[in-house]
Amino acid sequence: MSKLLDPAFWSMSGYAVFVWGSFGLTVAVYLWNWLAPQRRRREILESVTEE
Amino acid sequence: MWTWFHRLASPPSFYRLAERLAPWLGAASLLLLLGGWIDGLMFAPADYQQKDAFRIIYVHVPTAAVSLSLYSAMAVAGVVAVIWRIKLAECAMMAIAPVGASMTAVALITGMLWGKPMWGAYWVWDARLTSELVLLFLYLGVIGLYQAFDDPRAGARACALLAIVGAVNVPIVKFSVEWWNSLHQGSTLLKMGKPTMSAAMAGPLYAALAGTMLFCAYAVLRRMQNELLVRERGTRWVGELQRAQAVDDRSASV
Amino acid sequence: MTKRQTRMVAVAGLIFGLGVAAALAFTAFRKNMMYFYTPSDLVAHTVPEDAKIRVGGLVVAGTVLRADDLDVRFTLADCEQTVPVRYRGILPDLFREGQGIVATGRMASDGAFVADEVLAKHDENYMPPDLKEALTTADGRHSCAPFKSVTGASPAVAG
Structure with a gap:
């Protein structure tokens, strides 16, 4: 856990923007792939019950 | 054998199978991804040349690998859809395309974020980068073509042909670093014999790769379920699901 | 032939044609890439x-x-x-x-x-x-194998 308080860990030997940027983007896209189908399913199931 | 196969390929039973399978795939992928990425970011040693910048490999290589395997799966589903006219294969194609496109985009952008600090440039037009960009356009082409059709079955068949034709690009991406000289390095995963990566660095990579594969399987199954629901709208099994959903909503709002 | 067999032949022909075209293009344009x-x-x-x-x-x-x-x-x-x-x-x-x-x-x-x-x-x-x-040789050099000659006159031999 002490690693999380170490600024050297977060600075990624000076490449923080590139490393954290890559991981941040990847996590965001994975989340989208996880959530978008769920929302779509709700939409589909609810759309026809109203008809 | 064939009756079993047909029963599996029938929309309601496939939907139910996916419903049972998906949570397990999702949970396993979550564990592997969290484990691989935390291990890769915090505990794998830094590279002797690239220092901590090499850690981008843990998101770049898994997404690049699945961008190719998803395309191959989409092309195979396309062949099945064209020859046997199996609806489920059409749904699989159309479910794979957005997942594959997003993985390709992530592979390209993380590659750029890795290229800038290490190579000195975000982008170069060498064989590997160019063919991976073509892969993204093929995925986007399949998605766009499908939306241009009113009839989903005719649309899926047109997409299948595009997917099959585009499959020539898959070996080009994969072997580009061997057939041509390029700025991109060779494959770390498939090199036999010689040391390419120390065990402490390779472990998280394999975990992230396995996690990404399972995650894509999960995402594709979920999208296939949606595709089936839309196409089977008005049938009894979809109606039952809709009533169940309405009951859920009412009890949630109480 | 049934319709399905016709489609099978058509798809097989398409894949074969693509393979041939790709192989020809590959030999013709290899140097350019x-x-x-x-x-x-x-x-x-x-x-x-x-x-x-x-x-x-x-x-x-x-x-x-x-x-x-x-x-x-x-x-x-x-x-x-x-x-x-x-x-x-x-x-x-x-x-x-x-x-x-x-x-x-x-x-x-x-x-x-x-x-x-x-x-x-x-x-x-x-x-x-x-x-x-x-990974490197005694003088700190990396492998020269990735530097493939365009004209085919050289490397690959000395690893």
């Missing part, structure tokens, strides 16, 4: 002066000379030949002796390559610092 020339290519063939080209190779250990902050001269080698390079500008973080690089520029009349961009080409090996000896 090479990203850079090697020092061997430059030695074996006269490249017109002022033609903008790329050359890739390893920075030979002990040849890097820095005149001031930005001016640098070094020798670039593949498995067989060498070519002198002059460059003025910012070098990538990974630039060092023994490192693979790809330089963009022109051949000068004195036989040197004048670069206006230098990119680092690292390999697919990743190691912690204490294990790196497994």
